[in-house]
Amino acid sequence: MITMNDIIREGHPTLRKVAEEVSFPLSDADRELGEKMTEFLKNSQDPELAEKYQLRGGVGLAAPQLDVSKRMIAIEIPNMEEEDGEPFLSTVMYNPKILSHSVQQAAIEEGEGCLSVDRHVPGLVVRNAKITISYFDQEGEKHKLRLKHYPAIVIQHELDHLNGIMFYDHINKQNPNYAADDVLLIQ
Ligand SMILES: CC(C)(C)[C@H](NC(=O)Nc1cc(F)cc(F)c1)C(=O)N(CC(=O)NO)CC1CCCC1
Numbered sequence: 239m240i241t242m243n244d245i246i247r248e249g250h251p252t253l254r255k256v257a258e259e260v261s262f263p264l265s266d267a268d269r270e271l272g273e274k275m276t277e278f279l280k281n282s283q284d285p286e287l288a289e290k291y292q293l294r295g296g297v298g299l300a301a302p303q304l305d306v307s308k309r310m311i312a313i314e315i316p317n318m319e320e321e322d323g324e325p326f327l328s329t330v331m332y333n334p335k336i337l338s339h340s341v342q343q344a345a346i347e348e349g350e351g352c353l354s355v356d357r358h359v360p361g362l363v364v365r366n367a368k369i370t371i372s373y374f375d376q377e378g379e380k381h382k383l384r385l386k387h388y389p390a391i392v393i394q395h396e397l398d399h400l401n402g403i404m405f406y407d408h409i410n411k412q413n414p415n416y417a418a419d420d421v422l423l424i425q
């Protein structure tokens with residue numbers, strides 16, 4: 239199983255690379271990696287397992303964070319309403335791509351963190367409020383998905399990892415808490 243030791247941290251060169259597209263049909267390795275990434279996120283959201291293996295509660299993970307420079311991300315966003323309900327979004331996306339996005343921008347009010355960053359970096363990370371993405375699933379089926387607000391932010395954070403971008407690259411140097419007044423702040 240993947241633990242925090244398998245996740246590379248800022249400073250590791252792979253986090254600054256542009257990852258390669260995955261080819262289909264998936265190799266056993268790429269298929270297995272996707273499954274392990276999802277397993278990590280689910281484990282990290284289980285209080286007992288998170289405690290036992292000292293896992294940070296994760297909602298998304300990109301293959302480059304495991305030192306695999308391939309365009310694949312795992313997303314595990316719990317259902318914010320009902321506890322223990324079906325997750326809002328639980329999937330592994332291969333070759334994900336933003337097809338279009340809103341003019342409207344959004345940022346998480348308390349800022350962002352990262353499983354590959356062991357420090358608190360204050361500041362607003364302004365992203366697109368709504369995105370339309372395409373991606374392939376394990377079977378090579380193409381999907382198109384429209385997302386907004388928190389789920390859209392998670393996907394953009396993970397997509398950045400495929401392009402060697404860290405969340406703090408987006409933070410305004412002069413005034414970290416700056417955001418134009420039309421930027422939607424998300425709790
Ligand atoms: C860095 C960390 C704080 C672990 C962050 N989790 C998070 O923001 N909250 C969270 C955790 C849960 F388990 C369940 C839940 F609903 C919310 C996260 O996983 N990421 C993913 C990451 O580092 N990917 O590379 C960072 C988030 C910042 C904005 C979007 C993703």
Ligand SMILES: [Zn+2]
Nearest residue numbers: 351352353354
């Ligand atoms: Zn991250």
